[in-house]
Amino acid sequence: MTAQIRQKSIVNSLILLVRKIPISLWGIIISAFIWWIFTSALWHSSQILNQFSPEETLSSLTKLIISGNIFPHIIDSLRRVFVGLILATIIGIPLGILIGVSKLLDQATSVLFQFLRMISPLSWMPIAVMIFGIGDFPVYFLLTVAAIWPLMLNASAGVASIDKRWLLLSRSLCANRWETLTKIIFPAILSHLFTGLRLAIGIIWIVLVPAEMxxxxxxxxYYILxxxxxxxxxxxxxVILIIGAIGYILDLGFRYADQYWRHEK
Incomplete structure (x- = not known):
């Protein structure tokens, strides 16, 4: 009788433990289990496939982190990402605001920008190498080209969504263009800009790996190669797991910044 009570207690404890595990964590656990099934040496004799197993991968990941060999590569990649994002922000956001404010400019550039936006950033790789040579500059160019469009389109959409009465009010109060931009337009579109930044950082992080080749x-x-x-x-x-983890952290940071702005607003 005592043994049955103990078994029930253990089962209940396990059930409570399972229920406390978040659903998102369950997704990771199930995916890792499927990964282990298809790559573990228990199910096959392929030496190459065994290197892709969770055991071998986690062992290599631990060695990379403990030795510190991966950190210089992470720093270089993040530097290129933020340089590309800053350049794209400097170009894309002002251009998007201008397009949102001016219907004439919007009509004049709509077809051209939609055409350019649909060209894969990686297709510019040969041209980037011809113009900038080998090194960081073609990488900066490709990342900037990739990130401009979500920033520009979200800035333009944000301006278009502003209540026209606010703009009329600024005119009635004799506000100049700079005051209208800084006091009305920019605060109103900031949430759209965070969305554009999230999209841009995602695209940049995807383009980064082939660009660094x-x-x-x-x-x-480079380390992948x-x-x-x-x-x-x-x-x-x-290294692929590291790339995914850093990309997730970058997106999470911009997501929290957007939520903080919405809360403060």
Missing amino acids: LGVRAGLG DTRDRLAYSELLA
């Missing part, structure tokens, strides 16, 4: 000597994209050439497939998959 343009002859640079450091970065996560290096591990492939060394046939270090578990290390390659570990």
